[in-house]
Amino acid sequence: METKSGLKILAVLLGGTLVLTGCSIGSSSSSKEKTPITIGVLAPLTGGSAADGAAMKQGAELAVKEINADGGVAGYTFDVKAIDTQDLKADLVAAGAQSFISDSKVKLVVTAYASADNFEIDAFAKANMPYMVAANSDQTRDIIKKDPTKYPTIWSLAPDYAPFGTELPKVIEKWNTEGKLKLGDKSAFIITSDNPFSVGISNGLRKTLIARGWKIVGDQTVPYGTVNDWGSILSKVRKANPDLIINTDYIPSNEATFMRQFRANPTNSLIFLQYGPAIPEFLTLTKNDSNGVLYNLLGDPITSAKYQLAQDEIKKVRDAFGADVSLVSIQTYEMVKMYAAALKKIGDPDKKLEIGKEIGSMTWPSAAGSLVFDQSTHLVKSGDDFVPLQFLQIRDGKRIQLLPEKYSTGAFVLPDWFK
Numbered sequence: 001m002e003t004k005s006g007l008k009i010l011a012v013l014l015g016g017t018l019v020l021t022g023c024s025i026g027s028s029s030s031s032k033e034k035t036p037i038t039i040g041v042l043a044p045l046t047g048g049s050a051a052d053g054a055a056m057k058q059g060a061e062l063a064v065k066e067i068n069a070d071g072g073v074a075g076y077t078f079d080v081k082a083i084d085t086q087d088l089k090a091d092l093v094a095a096g097a098q099s100f101i102s103d104s105k106v107k108l109v110v111t112a113y114a115s116a117d118n119f120e121i122d123a124f125a126k127a128n129m130p131y132m133v134a135a136n137s138d139q140t141r142d143i144i145k146k147d148p149t150k151y152p153t154i155w156s157l158a159p160d161y162a163p164f165g166t167e168l169p170k171v172i173e174k175w176n177t178e179g180k181l182k183l184g185d186k187s188a189f190i191i192t193s194d195n196p197f198s199v200g201i202s203n204g205l206r207k208t209l210i211a212r213g214w215k216i217v218g219d220q221t222v223p224y225g226t227v228n229d230w231g232s233i234l235s236k237v238r239k240a241n242p243d244l245i246i247n248t249d250y251i252p253s254n255e256a257t258f259m260r261q262f263r264a265n266p267t268n269s270l271i272f273l274q275y276g277p278a279i280p281e282f283l284t285l286t287k288n289d290s291n292g293v294l295y296n297l298l299g300d301p302i303t304s305a306k307y308q309l310a311q312d313e314i315k316k317v318r319d320a321f322g323a324d325v326s327l328v329s330i331q332t333y334e335m336v337k338m339y340a341a342a343l344k345k346i347g348d349p350d351k352k353l354e355i356g357k358e359i360g361s362m363t364w365p366s367a368a369g370s371l372v373f374d375q376s377t378h379l380v381k382s383g384d385d386f387v388p389l390q391f392l393q394i395r396d397g398k399r400i401q402l403l404p405e406k407y408s409t410g411a412f413v414l415p416d417w418f419k
Helices: 004-013 050-069 089-103 121-125 135-143 162-177 195-212 230-238 252-263 280-291 308-321 325-344 353-362
Strands: 037-043 078-084 106-110 131-133 154-159 186-193 213-220 244-247 270-273 294-300 364-366 369-372 389-395 396-401
Touching: 004 121, 004 162, 037 089, 037 244, 037 325, 050 078, 089 106, 089 121, 106 325, 121 131, 121 135, 121 154, 131 325, 131 396, 135 195, 135 353, 154 195, 154 325, 154 353, 162 195, 162 294, 162 389, 186 195, 186 230, 213 230, 244 252, 252 270, 252 280, 252 389, 308 325, 325 353, 325 364
Parallel strands: 037 078, 037 106, 106 131, 131 154, 186 213, 186 244, 244 270, 270 294
Antiparallel strands: 294 389, 364 369, 389 396
16 A cells, blocks of 8 residues: 555656556545436336336336446446336325435436326426326326426426327228228217226317217226226127227227127227237237227337338347337337436436436437427427327238328228128
């Protein structure tokens, strides 16, 4: 161990130049290793949405792996800590949020969705914790729009869901005009899961359908959670024989069960399912029973081969986990990357307000389109120049991109259950 006097003598002996090789002097603040930053993931790791929860965690982990491999950001490396919300249970969400807030190592929390109504936003905002979410945009908007200045660290990768409630009838009517299908009496049967996401979309579709001259020949609500038997509702569907069946229960296993039971005795009806068909689990559960199903996406990666940025990110996830890609894994991957870019500019992870504001000012080229945040709602903007509404159809176990046209990989065809 060198003393100060010893170093002085060494310097004199070397002609006044101090040369130190392979040794260190104390543990000054400049050489001290910085504590890794923990990225919190609040997600349903068990329960009906466990596949989504696992994918959210994987997306964050992949981003962290890449960032650390590049040497970290501003001298910091990252790690990931996940907390389970099970089936979006409010008490578990609240406890998980408080656990992250109380952990001084956690500097960012991400999720595609953690609760049914995003109530946890207020707790994170009060703690100045950067929190990025990608679902329940109606609820996010309603919380933030009252006073956006109270939520500088809260940002949503989901745009306003209004197009979910307005565009489907227009698209179907266009196909009818083009001769791709033949509508009968413009009748629709609506099935809704009792949760804010599903209810909001069903309400919007119901309003639009009625305004455009459609008849609602059935309107059923099922409790949120696992649904194993759709028999009583399907008997009403078969009696009504509608042109269009809408089911906004977004849990993949529920929608898969619905399709298997529907296919046992189908009607000549188009079937539109909300979100579930986008999850790899859905195709595994349904196999050929999902051929012809329609669904749409808003705020999810553009999976078309015509959009290279999304293809590159999807390949990264597929290569990392050796399985089909869940859309929510891309969302949490990009959230962590956006945070890293903000930290690189701000430099200090404890400057949470500054980092939050930096995230909100970004124009970020993402797998879902160009992310630009609406400052009045903290949602990303929708539209062909921002985040487009995508329409897809499942055929032969593959997802065919129908709209927007610039990303189209195929045209709509009648489902194979039509007689």
